[in-house]
Amino acid sequence: MNTKNIDTIKFICESAENYIPLQVKDNSVQLIYLDPPFFKQTEMQMYCKNEKTLYSFSDKWDSLDSYINFIKDILIKCKSKLSNHGLLFLHCDTSASHYLRVLLDSIFGQKNFLNEVIWSYRRWSNTSSRLLESHQNIFVYSKTKKYKFNRIMTEYSPTTNVDQLLQDRIRDGNGVVKYKKDENENIFPSKLKNGVPLRDVWEIPFLNPKAKERTGYPTQKPIELMSKIIKISCNKGDFILDPFCGSGSMGIAAYINNCKYLGIDKNVDAIKLCEKRKNDYYISQSAIKDGNYQSFNNLDHEIKNLIVSVNAIPIERNKGLDGIYSSADGLIGIRVQRKNESISETINLIERASKTKPLLKKIVIKTHDSDFFEIVPDDIIIIESLEYKINNVFSNCENDVKKTSKKRCGA
Numbered sequence: 001m002n003t004k005n006i007d008t009i010k011f012i013c014e015s016a017e018n019y020i021p022l023q024v025k026d027n028s029v030q031l032i033y034l035d036p037p038f039f040k041q042t043e044m045q046m047y048c049k050n051e052k053t054l055y056s057f058s059d060k061w062d063s064l065d066s067y068i069n070f071i072k073d074i075l076i077k078c079k080s081k082l083s084n085h086g087l088l089f090l091h092c093d094t095s096a097s098h099y100l101r102v103l104l105d106s107i108f109g110q111k112n113f114l115n116e117v118i119w120s121y122r123r124w125s126n127t128s129s130r131l132l133e134s135h136q137n138i139f140v141y142s143k144t145k146k147y148k149f150n151r152i153m154t155e156y157s158p159t160t161n162v163d164q165l166l167q168d169r170i171r172d173g174n175g176v177v178k179y180k181k182d183e184n185e186n187i188f189p190s191k192l193k194n195g196v197p198l199r200d201v202w203e204i205p206f207l208n209p210k211a212k213e214r215t216g217y218p219t220q221k222p223i224e225l226m227s228k229i230i231k232i233s234c235n236k237g238d239f240i241l242d243p244f245c246g247s248g249s250m251g252i253a254a255y256i257n258n259c260k261y262l263g264i265d266k267n268v269d270a271i272k273l274c275e276k277r278k279n280d281y282y283i284s285q286s287a288i289k290d291g292n293y294q295s296f297n298n299l300d301h302e303i304k305n306l307i308v309s310v311n312a313i314p315i316e317r318n319k320g321l322d323g324i325y326s327s328a329d330g331l332i333g334i335r336v337q338r339k340n341e342s343i344s345e346t347i348n349l350i351e352r353a354s355k356t357k358p359l360l361k362k363i364v365i366k367t368h369d370s371d372f373f374e375i376v377p378d379d380i381i382i383i384e385s386l387e388y389k390i391n392n393v394f395s396n397c398e399n400d401v402k403k404t405s406k407k408r409c410g411a
């Protein structure tokens with residue numbers, strides 16, 4: 001039975017600082033997620049997908065003090081709305097995170113600081129004079145010590161030693177962790193462990209400009225990130241407040257996770273977009289899956305190895321290209337023939353995928369015999385994979401053996 005109810009997801013066009021004190025009940029909210037302007041001192045602008053609407057909001061402030069006072073005011077208002085079991089997540093970046101952490105401590109108390117989540121992602125922009133920024137910060141605070149926190153377990157890291165999983169451990173007098181043993185030096189088998197608690201560094205892909213989930217709203221957050229925050233802090237039916245809802249990603253995540261939700265934004269275009277998304281949303285592939293780069297990648301292991309072995313760069317999530325090789329004269333695209341693919345299909349796929357790409361040549365790696373492609377385009381080079389060559393040698397050997405044994409039998 002579908003228990004989700006879209007009517008419990010509401011978006012309001014208002015200033016958060018005016019609306020919240022009057023319209024939200026005290027102590028009623030389980031999760032407050034604040035994603036305010038970050039103090040970028042610029043106008044945040046982006047075109048929506050059809051390039052008809054320019055979405056924008058101002059992140060310009062008279063001074064750092066005026067920014068901090070604005071955030072302080074909203075935090076104080078939010079605190080009174082947060083339930084005693086609730087959690088508050090403040091999203092920011094290095095522009096002002098250091099000031100905001102101090103501010104949060106002063107409002108919620110140092111003792112109610114729970115975590116600084118680092119949302120980490122890959123970016124491809126160019127920077128030469130300093131390191132490429134590829135994370136944002138999310139501070140997590142509770143109002144009291146009675147907060148609700150859903151423990152999420154994750155897989156062990158690949159480097160985990162099997163003994164760590166199967167044997168009980170204790171701390172010795174010096175605090176050093178050791179395997180527990182009885183007087184005869186026999187180990188104690190541990191209870192079945194069900195993973196490790198979720199870390200505070202989350203690898204979640206940034207929505208790239210071509211992602212289907214992307215709406216074109218500047219600073220739009222991935223639904224996957226929003227869902228993770230909900231899973232930690234909410235149960236079904238809990239109420240979420242999002243005072244700076246922007247494109248409404250948290251609202252969509254609230255709906256998916258069966259929560260009630262109120263999103264506020266003073267930008268009328270943002271609220272129109274939220275209403276549109278409410279009826280017709282798309283979650284990127286990574287959001288449906290488990291949320292790491294492994295699940296985001298779709299290139300087969302063997303194909304990836306092949307691409308890497310010729311010093312090319314593997315390309316994920318492209319229908320026709322598996323890799324790009326950078327030669328002295330220009331770029332060369334590579335496509336490996338799949339098991340269920342004829343060579344003409346492979347050629348068509350790489351041709352189509354590279355139409356808009358500045359490729360000097362295209363290499364098709366043939367892995368098996370299929371149809372015969374009569375006219376190979378000039379810029380396509382077909383080479384045979386090692387596997388294909390070895391298989392040919394084996395089948396030739398088999399044929400030779402059959403012929404020799406037939407001769408011996410006088411056939």
Ligand SMILES: C[S@@+](CC[C@H](N)C(=O)[O-])C[C@H]1O[C@@H](n2cnc3c(N)ncnc32)[C@H](O)[C@@H]1O
Nearest residue numbers: 015016035057220221244246247249265266267
């Ligand atoms: C960082 S964006 C939020 C992005 C959003 N989380 C998303 O996933 O799309 C900040 C938003 O705060 C809104 N905003 C700025 N000042 C506001 C205020 N006083 N009250 C309500 N919304 C405000 C802006 O219009 C902008 O949409």
